[in-house]
Amino acid sequence: xxxxxxxxxxxxxxxxxSNLLYRRRGLLLLAxxxxxxxxFGVVYLGSLFALLANAFFRLDDFTGQVVREVGxxxxxxxxxxxxxxxxWRTIVMAVVVTLACTVLAFPLAYYMARRARGTQKALLxxxxxxxxxxxxxxxxxxxxxxLAKEGAISWVATKLHLxxxxxxxxxxxxxGGPSLSFSTLGTFIVFVYMWLPFMVLPIMASIERIxxxxxxxxxxxGALPATTFRNVxxxxxxxxxxxxxxxxxxxxxxxxxxxxxxxxxxxxIGQIVYRQQGVAGNLPFAAAFSLVxxxxxxAYLWFAKKRGAFDAL
Amino acid sequence: xRSSWLRDKALPLAAWAVVLFLHIPLALIILYAFxxxxxxxxxxxxxxxxQWFAVAWGRDDVWAAxxxxxxxxxxxxxxxxxxxTLAAAALARARFFGRDVISxxxxxxxxxxxxxxxxxxxxxxxxxxxxxxxxxxxxxxATFCVVVVFNNxxxxxxxxxxxxxxxxxxxxxxxxxxxxxxxLPQLGSALLAGALLAFALSFDEVIVTTFxxxxxxxxxxxxxxxxxxxxxxPVTNVVAVVIxxxxxxxxxxxxxxxxxxxxxxx
Amino acid sequence: MSAAVSLDRVxxxxxxxxxxxxAVDGVDLEVGAGEFFTLLxxxxxxxxxxxxxxxxxxxxxxxxxxxxxxxxxxxxPYARPVNTVFQDYALFPHMSVRDNVAYPLMVRKVARAxxxxxxxxxLALVQLPGVGDRRPAQLSGGQRQRVALARALxxxxxxxxxxxxxxxxxxxxxxxxxxxxxxxxxxxGITFIFxxxxxxxxxxxxxxxxxxxxxxLEQVATPQQxxxxxxxxxxxxxxxxxxxLEGEVAQRLTGRAAAMLRPERITLGGEAQARARGNVSEVxxxxxxxxxxxxxxxxxxxxxxxAGTAAPQAGQSVHLHWDDGALHALQST
Numbered sequence: 001x002x003x004x005x006x007x008x009x010x011x012x013x014x015x016x017x018s019n020l021l022y023r024r025r026g027l028l029l030l031a032x033x034x035x036x037x038x039x040f041g042v043v044y045l046g047s048l049f050a051l052l053a054n055a056f057f058r059l060d061d062f063t064g065q066v067v068r069e070v071g072x073x074x075x076x077x078x079x080x081x082x083x084x085x086x087x088w089r090t091i092v093m094a095v096v097v098t099l100a101c102t103v104l105a106f107p108l109a110y111y112m113a114r115r116a117r118g119t120q121k122a123l124l125x126x127x128x129x130x131x132x133x134x135x136x137x138x139x140x141x142x143x144x145x146x147l148a149k150e151g152a153i154s155w156v157a158t159k160l161h162l163x164x165x166x167x168x169x170x171x172x173x174x175x176g177g178p179s180l181s182f183s184t185l186g187t188f189i190v191f192v193y194m195w196l197p198f199m200v201l202p203i204m205a206s207i208e209r210i211x212x213x214x215x216x217x218x219x220x221x222g223a224l225p226a227t228t229f230r231n232v233x234x235x236x237x238x239x240x241x242x243x244x245x246x247x248x249x250x251x252x253x254x255x256x257x258x259x260x261x262x263x264x265x266x267x268x269i270g271q272i273v274y275r276q277q278g279v280a281g282n283l284p285f286a287a288a289f290s291l292v293x294x295x296x297x298x299a300y301l302w303f304a305k306k307r308g309a310f311d312a313l
Numbered sequence: 314x315r316s317s318w319l320r321d322k323a324l325p326l327a328a329w330a331v332v333l334f335l336h337i338p339l340a341l342i343i344l345y346a347f348x349x350x351x352x353x354x355x356x357x358x359x360x361x362x363x364q365w366f367a368v369a370w371g372r373d374d375v376w377a378a379x380x381x382x383x384x385x386x387x388x389x390x391x392x393x394x395x396x397x398t399l400a401a402a403a404l405a406r407a408r409f410f411g412r413d414v415i416s417x418x419x420x421x422x423x424x425x426x427x428x429x430x431x432x433x434x435x436x437x438x439x440x441x442x443x444x445x446x447x448x449x450x451x452x453x454x455a456t457f458c459v460v461v462v463f464n465n466x467x468x469x470x471x472x473x474x475x476x477x478x479x480x481x482x483x484x485x486x487x488x489x490x491x492x493x494x495x496x497l498p499q500l501g502s503a504l505l506a507g508a509l510l511a512f513a514l515s516f517d518e519v520i521v522t523t524f525x526x527x528x529x530x531x532x533x534x535x536x537x538x539x540x541x542x543x544x545x546x547p548v549t550n551v552v553a554v555v556i557x558x559x560x561x562x563x564x565x566x567x568x569x570x571x572x573x574x575x576x577x578x579x
Numbered sequence: 580m581s582a583a584v585s586l587d588r589v590x591x592x593x594x595x596x597x598x599x600x601x602a603v604d605g606v607d608l609e610v611g612a613g614e615f616f617t618l619l620x621x622x623x624x625x626x627x628x629x630x631x632x633x634x635x636x637x638x639x640x641x642x643x644x645x646x647x648x649x650x651x652x653x654x655x656p657y658a659r660p661v662n663t664v665f666q667d668y669a670l671f672p673h674m675s676v677r678d679n680v681a682y683p684l685m686v687r688k689v690a691r692a693x694x695x696x697x698x699x700x701x702l703a704l705v706q707l708p709g710v711g712d713r714r715p716a717q718l719s720g721g722q723r724q725r726v727a728l729a730r731a732l733x734x735x736x737x738x739x740x741x742x743x744x745x746x747x748x749x750x751x752x753x754x755x756x757x758x759x760x761x762x763x764x765x766x767x768g769i770t771f772i773f774x775x776x777x778x779x780x781x782x783x784x785x786x787x788x789x790x791x792x793x794x795x796l797e798q799v800a801t802p803q804q805x806x807x808x809x810x811x812x813x814x815x816x817x818x819x820x821x822x823x824l825e826g827e828v829a830q831r832l833t834g835r836a837a838a839m840l841r842p843e844r845i846t847l848g849g850e851a852q853a854r855a856r857g858n859v860s861e862v863x864x865x866x867x868x869x870x871x872x873x874x875x876x877x878x879x880x881x882x883x884x885x886a887g888t889a890a891p892q893a894g895q896s897v898h899l900h901w902d903d904g905a906l907h908a909l910q911s912t
Contacts, residue, residue: 006734009337009657035395035399036399043434047436048411053440054440104331111325115324115325134557138556141553144540145342146338146341155433250426254429255428256428290429474667476667485683
């Protein structure tokens with residue numbers, strides 16, 4: 001075989017750069033991470049810092065300008081009854097939504113984990129993911145139409161001669177409202193609908209992890225199905241529930257759009273934050289109030305971690 | 314036996330009922346887009362028509378909103394692609410101090426409630442006296458889209474045989490040539506999937522956007538305004554269906570790409 | 580014959596502090612141009628690290644590496660006139676076989692027509708004509724190995740490194756590839772550095788062997804020398820079976836402080852002039868030979884009897900004979 005004349009490689013700038021980066025791996029890492037860290041440091045951490053700083057500033061009532069003096073006025077204002085009410089209302093909603101999601105998600109998750117096979121399981125998986133892949137606002141809009149006075153739910157209720165039940169529910173204080181589409185109950189239903197997929201998947205994952213032999217052993221030792229469910233399946237599914245609840249809890253706490261669109265005139269945390277930074281121009285107070293969900297979520301995360309939620313993620 | 318009734322009848326029933334619950338609203342919206350009724354949430358719709366599609370086509374504000382959402386998503390995705398790939402290249406295999414912290418940092422913008430990211434950015438813009446603009450939106454979107462690209466890229470990079478990079482260098486290709494001829498072709502589908510997901514995420518995002526857009530109207534913001542103060546309900550229905558298609562299609566493609574990429578699938 | 584590769588007090592230490600691993604510890608090595616040199620040793624002995632340092636994938640922490648007279652110690656792989664055949668072949672899955680083989684030419688900006696015809700020539704050389712258009716995934720293990728070889732040769736390297744290339748092949752294919760590789764090396768005249776942990780492979784293919792143990796080179800010699808005159812106890816026991824005699828036993832049986840005796844050099848005979856006497860504790864039949872374990876009281880010896888000689892039963896008493904020349908003195912450790 002004759003030899004081929006090969007062009008000798010030129011020591012171009014590119015080659016030199018490559019040589020340098022090959023020898024000094026640290027430099028390579030810096031080149032890769034530099035832009036990323038710069039962006040996240042400046043944009044994200046920087047803005048979080050700005051948020052924190054603003055929480056301690058205050059708004060001058062006369063000039064409408066933010067006064068950059070450190071004080072705890074905003075936090076004191078947080079303790080006003082209206083604000084405490086709103087915070088409490090939001091937390092209660094988050095808890096109730098989480099419970100409802102768990103109850104609804106469980107049968108589906110269990111069915112997917114233990115009963116569905118092959119194509120049916122894949123189909124169900126996609127069926128659960130599909131709503132997540134559609135726009136959040138569109139789904140919200142769909143419910144707005146569903147819940148409206150002349151909407152589908154009303155129509156169903158009339159057809160089933162249950163209109164009186166609907167009216168009764170709507171007149172209940174703290175739950176009802178002028179119509180389903182402007183009520184706390186409506187808000188609750190929409191929240192549950194939105195976050196349900198987030199609860200199904202982790203529960204399904206943790207039930208999948210229970211080896212079939214464990215359930216067989218339980219039956220073998222004489223336990224009734226209900227007992228097996230209560231003593232074996234439920235505890236082992238708890239990490240999945242905890243994982244899913246992180247989503248439902250924090251998503252509900254931070255959401256201001258659903259209460260605004262579906263809710264009655266009572267305010268949730270998110271709505272107050274949004275209004276304060278916008279119309280009222282009181283950015284410092286909005287900043288301070290927005291820390292409330294953070295603290296609550298952090299506490300919840302700590303609690304969930306104790307329950308082993310992060311193992312199921 | 315009662316338990317077998319529970320297991321064989323009640324359980325599948327409950328499961329499918331939940332699935333139905335998840336899908337009926339979407340089906341309804343698609344139905345409503347064809348409703349002839351002006352009030353349009355009347356159920357059942359009295360007649361079906363395509364007229365509202367034509368009306369929506371003529372609405373300039375809708376088109377403006379679509380254009381804005383599109384450009385924001387395009388730029389945000391581009392930035393997220395660069396940053397996400399760089400981060401993935403750095404973190405995929407190297408073990409160094411602070412690696413987990415950086416992973417956490419990347420996921421925070423999406424993990425923390427949107428309202429927090431939104432108001433943080435708002436505070437920063439306000440403090441630095443930066444006026445709202447196209448770029449204030451893009452900056453926010455790019456930040457939470459990075460992790461989407463990052464996850465896809467890292468997953469693919471971890472499966473990449475490290476010997477391939479060594480072999481390429483051994484055969485005479487320097488670092489950049491190796492990147493071009495060996496690494497990027499392998500990464501291609503993962504980056505595409507990540508880009509599609511990032512695009513869909515940005516296109517659909519509303520919470521952070523409302524804090525960073527000022528007076529500008531992206532498509533989700535348009536939708537939100539319609540929800541609060543409806544103008545022409547039927548047009549909103551049509552736009553809703555269009556949004557479903559525009560966010561749904563990229564996600565499905567990304568999903569198929571990731572599935573096809575996984576080992577054992579071919 | 581100038582050295583194709585020379586390593587001068589090369590070390591490679593991973594990590595720092597008390598947990599630092601001295602993968603390669605002060606190795607001196609010279610490989611002549613056109614030699615088929617084998618790095619032999621158990622896993623973790625450092626042979627792979629040495630190969631990687633020659634290739635440029637790992638940088639040495641001390642010492643100098645020269646290829647063709649040039650100091651390449653810190654140069655990246657693409658700057659060295661060395662190509663490597665990897666253990667898992669590392670073929671690019673997204674390129675055709677032909678593009679894989681033509682890759683080194685492509686990165687050097689050789690024109691397409693020229694590099695493709697060259698790739699085809701190489702594929703014919705490794706006896707794989709006609710697979711150019713396929714993808715690596717469509718080839719068998721043996722075929723992939725040949726493609727990897729072709730790809731490593733197309734750039735006309737001065738030196739070829741082969742990292743246990745035959746490890747994944749089954750026995751018959753291995754033996755076939757062994758003779759093919761040897762023939763190829765003779766024909767091309769390129770220096771080959773070959774890694775294996777299989778001593779039979781090393782003995783049959785190499786011009787010279789470097790035996791590694793725990794990061795150190797214990798012996799560099801021809802296969803005959805390594806087998807008949809091992810430098811250390813480790814080499815004696817790693818390459819072939821050996822009876823290693825030390826201390827009092829060695830004195831009694833051989834008159835030396837430490838010695839090695841290969842089992843196949845022991846024969847059975849009568850009582851007269853027998854070197855040792857003992858009882859057979861184990862008999863193993865291997866077809867071409869029968870291995871005996873003979874218990875001498877204070878030690879035991881292994882004896883391999885060729886096919887055709889009468890093998891004793893277990894429990895029998897036997898007398899062992901060997902020549903003086905069969906003994907090889909070992910340095911007492």
